[in-house]
Amino acid sequence: MMKKLIEVKNLSVDYVTFEGKVRAVNDVSFHIGEGEILGLAGESGCGKSTIAYALMRLHRPPALISDGEILCDGRDVLKMSDEELRDFRWKDTSMVFQSAMNCLNPVKTIEYQFWDIFDAHNVVKTREESIEKAKDLLRIVDIPTERLFDYPHQFSGGMRQRVVIAMALALKPRLLIMDEPTTALDVVVQREILQKVYQLKEEFGFSILFITHDLSLMVELCDRIGIMYSGQLVELAPSKEILSQPMHPYAHGLGDSFPTLHGELQEMKGIPGSPLDLNNVPQGCRFAPRCFHASDVCHRAKPTLESSGEQRWVACHTPLEIQSVAQEA
Numbered sequence: 001m002m003k004k005l006i007e008v009k010n011l012s013v014d015y016v017t018f019e020g021k022v023r024a025v026n027d028v029s030f031h032i033g034e035g036e037i038l039g040l041a042g043e044s045g046c047g048k049s050t051i052a053y054a055l056m057r058l059h060r061p062p063a064l065i066s067d068g069e070i071l072c073d074g075r076d077v078l079k080m081s082d083e084e085l086r087d088f089r090w091k092d093t094s095m096v097f098q099s100a101m102n103c104l105n106p107v108k109t110i111e112y113q114f115w116d117i118f119d120a121h122n123v124v125k126t127r128e129e130s131i132e133k134a135k136d137l138l139r140i141v142d143i144p145t146e147r148l149f150d151y152p153h154q155f156s157g158g159m160r161q162r163v164v165i166a167m168a169l170a171l172k173p174r175l176l177i178m179d180e181p182t183t184a185l186d187v188v189v190q191r192e193i194l195q196k197v198y199q200l201k202e203e204f205g206f207s208i209l210f211i212t213h214d215l216s217l218m219v220e221l222c223d224r225i226g227i228m229y230s231g232q233l234v235e236l237a238p239s240k241e242i243l244s245q246p247m248h249p250y251a252h253g254l255g256d257s258f259p260t261l262h263g264e265l266q267e268m269k270g271i272p273g274s275p276l277d278l279n280n281v282p283q284g285c286r287f288a289p290r291c292f293h294a295s296d297v298c299h300r301a302k303p304t305l306e307s308s309g310e311q312r313w314v315a316c317h318t319p320l321e322i323q324s325v326a327q328e329a
């Protein structure tokens with residue numbers, strides 16, 4: 001069994017707005033193993049980024065963590081002091097987010113921005129040492145070291161994103177969170193970057209939480225995938241199984257909505273209905289109004305995520321039979 005690096009237990013996050021409280025993440029539990037790549041997928045607005053930010057305690061008002069625990073090696077991130085948190089943020093986990101490549105400081109050289117990180121965490125004594133370390137990091141993301149003294153605008157989008165990844169790895173974090181890290185890039189560059197990240201992960205052994213709406217990319221990269229619907233984790237399974245043998249009707253629908261990179265050409269069906277209005281959450285299962293497999297109980301009672309076989313978890317009163325779905329496909 002893989003050792004658990006991060007454990008999220010019954011996490012709930014609310015956005016407190018003038019119209020009232022909106023529960024964007026509702027009672028979500030999962031873990032990330034050491035060296036594991038866990039994917040989080042689901043429609044836009046289902047709470048993926050809210051989880052990512054909460055994990056690093058980077059959430060800001062109106063977001064409020066209302067319940068739950070986030071454990072890193074058994075330490076509760078939600079109870080860490082400011083100082084502990086500062087170390088946790090770069091040394092234990094770091095994050096590359098969607099528009100990260102635009103988050104580099106435009107008026108400072110890359111060299112300065114590396115120095116800023118190393119200096120703030122007292123990991124170097126001199127500027128020369130910082131330059132050497134920064135060059136090593138540029139090398140691992142395949143950027144020529146003489147580019148260290150350039151400004152962000154002198155790089156292409158793909159290169160900037162690689163610089164950001166190098167910075168995220170600067171203090172050798174044990175978990176790298178990537179929230180739609182390559183969405184702004186073209187497909188070829190996207191693939192190159194993710195391949196590089198995978199190589200680095202193999203070399204350094206860190207874990208990854210990979211968030212994207214691109215399921216085919218996710219299946220290729222991840223060990224396990226969690227599917228979210230409307231703030232809830234509805235299914236968690238090995239990535240090879242989640243689309244080919246989904247148990248949750250929503251995961252089944254998602255699989256039908258995405259083209260696979262390999263394999264036979266299939267008709268894409270989509271999921272009828274539209275995502276849930278979080279201000280108006282039904283009493284039972286949140287997916288029930290759109291579910292082709294729902295029964296009475298689904299409209300009455302909220303299902304909880306329960307183990308359903310090795311490495312498989314599903315939150316559904318009427319899960320699909322694995323075999324019958326496989327035959328249907």
Ligand SMILES: Nc1ncnc2c1ncn2[C@@H]1O[C@H](COP(=O)(O)OP(=O)(O)O)[C@@H](O)[C@H]1O
Nearest residue numbers: 015024043044045046047048049050051062278
């Ligand atoms: N600043 C905010 N104020 C109010 N609601 C928000 C805010 N940010 C996000 N939300 C709500 O939280 C839900 C989850 O958002 P998010 O985590 O960004 O989803 P995802 O990353 O899956 O697209 C959305 O329904 C969104 O409306």
Ligand SMILES: [Mg+2]
Nearest residue numbers: 048049050179
């Ligand atoms: Mg998001």
